Amino acid sequence: MLDLSFFDDDPHTVARNLLGCMLVRTLDEDICSCRIVEVEVYGGVEDASSHANSGRPTKKTASMFDSPGTIYVYSIHRYFCLNVVTSATPDKPSAILIRAAEPLEGMHIMARHRNVDLNAPRGAQKLLSGPGKLCQALAIDRRYDGLRYDSKALYFEEGITLPDHQVVRSKRVGLNPKTCGDSVHRPWRYLEQGSRYLSKKA
Secondary structure (H helix, E strand, O other): OOOHHHHOOOHHHHHHHHOOOEEEEEEOOEEEEEEEEEEEEEOOOOOOOOOOOOOOOOOOOHHHHOOOOEEEEEEEOOEEEEEEEOOOEOOEOOEEEEEEEEEEOEHHHHHHHHOOOOOOOOOHHHOOOOHHHHHHHOOOOHHHOOOEOEOOOEEEEOOOOOOHHHEEEEOOOOOOHHHHHHHHHOOOEEEEOOOOOOOOOO
16 A cells, blocks of 8 residues: 555656556455556646635635645536645645546446446446546545545555656646636646556547
8 A cells, every 4th residue: 555655745746656556446345446547736826727726725625735645536517536635735735636547456346337338349448537437436426535545445556667758748638728727738647658548648
């Protein structure tokens, strides 16, 4: 299991190092695991795309201002999005959105949650290829917001170390320039080059 101190670092360092790590979810006696292939960094007041850009925590965003390794879950439309807080301070919060992962253990459970046929073309590739899909497959919702990634229910493990040439940076996905301004162009999305499990190609 990754120690929570892993997340007490610059968010871009943590984001890059999270690629290749394992996210593990325990559901009763069943284990679902996946390997992280895509993440995005969100900062504080300097990042107009961030939920923390006001510099003040709200009832919905309080977890983003909490200590490193805190789970931050927010909802968009009817979907949930999973984040991990990095070296957050009251004046400079930050979190990393887990955008996509390669499913490993417990694929039949994830497929049932997502109503996906694993025998269909690209069935496995569709399980975790987006933040909403990932939360649905792993049965994660706002009840986990504010907890820590050090329980049996949800945690990270060491995985593989990707060489630099396999790590690609690009602008973040789905941001509105009318509300997010120039921050939409920042290369704050990190992904594994060539992965078949991305939410969107770079």
